[in-house]
Amino acid sequence: MTNICIFGAGRIGQLHAANVAANPRSHLVSVVDINEEAATSLAGQYGARVETDADTALDRPDVDAVIIGAPTTLHVDLILASARRGKPVFCEKPIDLDIARVNDCLAEMQTLGVPFGVGFNRRFDPTHRKMKGAIDAGDIGDIEIIVITSRDPAPPPVDYVKSSGGYFRDSTIHDLDLARWLLSEPVVEVSAFGSNLVDPAIADAGDFDTAVTSLKSASGKLCQINNSRRAVYGFDQRVEVFGSKGMLQTSNQLESGLLRWSESGTGALDRLKLFFLERYEDSFRTELDEFLDAIEQGRQPSVSGEDGRQALILADAAQQSAETGRAIRVNDNRQEEAG
Amino acid sequence: MTNICIFGAGRIGQLHAANVAANPRSHLVSVVDINEEAATSLAGQYGARVETDADTALDRPDVDAVIIGAPTTLHVDLILASARRGKPVFCEKPIDLDIARVNDCLAEMQTLGVPFGVGFNRRFDPTHRKMKGAIDAGDIGDIEIIVITSRDPAPPPVDYVKSSGGYFRDSTIHDLDLARWLLSEPVVEVSAFGSNLVDPAIADAGDFDTAVTSLKSASGKLCQINNSRRAVYGFDQRVEVFGSKGMLQTSNQLESGLLRWSESGTGALDRLKLFFLERYEDSFRTELDEFLDAIEQGRQPSVSGEDGRQALILADAAQQSAETGRAIRVNDNRQEEAG
Amino acid sequence: MTNICIFGAGRIGQLHAANVAANPRSHLVSVVDINEEAATSLAGQYGARVETDADTALDRPDVDAVIIGAPTTLHVDLILASARRGKPVFCEKPIDLDIARVNDCLAEMQTLGVPFGVGFNRRFDPTHRKMKGAIDAGDIGDIEIIVITSRDPAPPPVDYVKSSGGYFRDSTIHDLDLARWLLSEPVVEVSAFGSNLVDPAIADAGDFDTAVTSLKSASGKLCQINNSRRAVYGFDQRVEVFGSKGMLQTSNQLESGLLRWSESGTGALDRLKLFFLERYEDSFRTELDEFLDAIEQGRQPSVSGEDGRQALILADAAQQSAETGRAIRVNDNRQEEAG
């Protein structure tokens, strides 16, 4: 049984808390949030302790491991504070919006050596995992083209946008991580266009709401990602991997399996599941399971700090490309204009 | 909190036990099975009491309600024993294989008046419910034709077949109940053909393994059901309701949302979910919720003893039709050859 | 080059005329219809001769073969008149609505020995043929259940209904022929229900507009057919063949390959092709080709007079079953109540 302390009592903290409480291998021991009311409300649901001070919370000997769902600006401090106390830590993406801070954090984390996982939950989606397994089994031969469609049902509040690090670092980063994971080789070039087509307030905040990104891997495999902050038909999540021997696609998840045939059209599927909490519900549970596995086995989780860092490098490159109109060459932790 | 005693520690008893234990409104208080080892094993998982004697188990004052997953031959006695003690009871289908025993049971149950639910779980499947809601909302106008496809992945052991009451009473009965529920009006005529195409041992046991059944309702709506004990591609569960203004279909549930494109064909969906425990997983949870609702509200569950009786009458009629080659007219609790 | 005389200048005659004119192996030499205006109009389009007298038309030495699209009551006389002159003849289904007349006709045709084809065009649909080929190649093992859905977009005029021979002989007969062809073995039992749900005028004319039919073959294979005179979403034509090693389905044909995703649902296909002239367009061309092949090769067409007779026997049995509520046993050209 792993006793877990959760930082952050917001939407993602609530999700992790529910999963920790429901998992037979973990126990929610405390919830930390400077918003004491939120912390109390969440902790109360599961009989957990309420904390408002991070150090106090982490010093408690009954805390075996830490899950961080706090605001991004707090991530690095909390990661290191946990790890310095020898406590395995799982942190939501991104580690930080500043690659220099991420580099420093990872350098120290490597010395500390405690299990450290980063929240790219989509890798744990059952359909994505089945796709990855089929690719690794050689079902489609060598990967040649990946097409990722990722569109939110509705734009977030502008306040969220302002502190998000920008569309590429906030949202596309999930798709960049998926692409890296599926490609199984380094991305060496990134090109992107960003636009404002959804919400003028997002443009006013200096961010994009519609974007396309292209990647080239070391051996020339190509990837296209398209993103929108608004799809009226729902949360659209599709991955297509085309290879020398065939193609694999993941399909969207639906509210139900009902099909409608009417005068206006035939075989209409039900609406898509609402948003990521519904669509990726299973992935968060499996992600937790894998974190618990890593703790029990004294190993690093499969989605590592380095994965978090690499995805941020690609997101930074996409942002830079969208701003400059140049493809950006990526080389380990550096990036430069291509051409 | 409703304290529940479960009769039967087999596959269906285990399913109900898990759901009772996981539901925040119910508590598994005891498991009753003459197979003490099975009862001990199941009860142990949830810290429940083991009982081997029905009367003793039912007399306990901490038992608020009863779920019966015992062999069919015990159903009526256990239903009545529970109800005579004033304890709400939920029984797996069928109530009994003998319509006369069912009639007697229901007559007494009506006097006793305790909440009494019957396990036609498919009515609680989210997709079926969404279909029913759309029909009731008038989306497809008046129902004209229903087509139900229900095929098991593999035939059961012959020993199971021998005590099952026959294919129509054991398996088609689920589809007959679905048809009744969707039609919202009485079925007045039943016609069926049965065949042996899957397993000669089932023929030797005097039962069918492949069957088609047709129903006509009071106002002339028509329904076709087709059943097989074996579908190599998996558990095939589809319902199609055709009406004056459109059509609704439920689609199968898949192991995942992965699609494959290869030299031999394009867009192949993943395999179907294994069998009813996987396909109808949600339905059993919702079914329990509705039973708990009924108890709390002091009302009858939505799937009543009368539903259990009516479905058996239709299954009896289908069996008789398959044996005699005549359509069977059904009139309340009597049935006679049509024509 | 085969010179063809077409009887009947109505909808089906027009279709055959266009195909004969477009086929490089055939030439439309004359059109015969007592409605001289209709004949003149049709013949004029293709530079063909207009005839109003059957004997005169058939006596012409430049007529190599005959296609009959005239009213059903004239079929037998025209078939025999053509064949007695040694001219290969293709006749739309049904040969006649009276099985005794069909029997007499076929007896004489057997003596005459000229190529004689019957218009069950659906056997020539490319998708149906691909399905048949896959079945014959063993792709799905032994057939166990066939489900045929055949629903017209809108009911015909009541005058058409009155002379149609009834729903089973007019429309279901196509599905019965498909079932016979796919089964590759005799049907031995037929059971049907008919209803009036679409148009009260059809009921007043003594006919059904909604029907379900069940068939059992000699070895116990089962088939379900469901028919409606009206599907608001279009001409619904689906065949499903379930076997010991898998399942095959034919899908509907659509007006185009456009899919729509909207707030109300996702992935809606375009509307179905309008009706049989559009849906089965290819089949009529291939049917003609096969008739020309048979003439050139001096053999019988693949869909024979006997096929026409057997389908009528099954349609008669379905009609009788729907009227009497009994399954009808079919044995070559006789039929009797089962049970």
Add this chain to the structure above:
Amino acid sequence: MTNICIFGAGRIGQLHAANVAANPRSHLVSVVDINEEAATSLAGQYGARVETDADTALDRPDVDAVIIGAPTTLHVDLILASARRGKPVFCEKPIDLDIARVNDCLAEMQTLGVPFGVGFNRRFDPTHRKMKGAIDAGDIGDIEIIVITSRDPAPPPVDYVKSSGGYFRDSTIHDLDLARWLLSEPVVEVSAFGSNLVDPAIADAGDFDTAVTSLKSASGKLCQINNSRRAVYGFDQRVEVFGSKGMLQTSNQLESGLLRWSESGTGALDRLKLFFLERYEDSFRTELDEFLDAIEQGRQPSVSGEDGRQALILADAAQQSAETGRAIRVNDNRQEEAG
């Protein structure tokens, strides 16, 4: 009746010849090819005249219009030779591989004023047209993202590749034209990556065989195109247009409507239609019809020389981007590096 002279007796010339011969409004009067054997063979099928000299062929007074399916290097000379004689001309894409020559050609064509169409046949595909109609009708609101997938079943011979002008000018150009047509506004920025993943001989010839291209329009609408010279599952042609009020997709065309359910997966569609001659069969017929309309109405065809020029500008930009790693800004007939 329009008498047509066709230049080129190869694959595309044969296709146009068949369509001209079958169209009731056009007549194939002559076939011109320096390969006299090829010209004779093709002309012979339709009773047309064989010509080997372009000027002689064009001088004939019975030639009303010209279709050019000759090698690309001859296009401009033949276009102008036809137009100078006042004869409407339809030319396969591209007009030329050199934008300067295209500019000069169009300048003179504008003076000459005869109807001049360019062969972007995909615009005439019924499904694409239905999509365009739905967009223009406002079904999906404002376009935001277009995703075009276009993959050939197998790579062409290297000799073809060598004279093709490169992958972007030879193949992507079709998708670029589709994008322009659907967007209904100018493309202002182009970015592309090219790779060699299919055939090393294509790399040796200095060309790509796998490519992704991104476009940005004047108002910020984004488009992604992905191309491969080989898809083992067949000719993959899909267009997805995502807008503020919904999404439209075109689906692939299949060899038949047969679906297969087996132990390895469910609902597999049939193979895709072989290649463009099969997939876009209808489009070539409609394209001819529209050319005949333009001639009869004395107007320009809907796909103009300017469309041919603009698509080439975009293809040039994509080629330049793939070579330089920079997004290319496009401004009417000029292009420059962005950023």
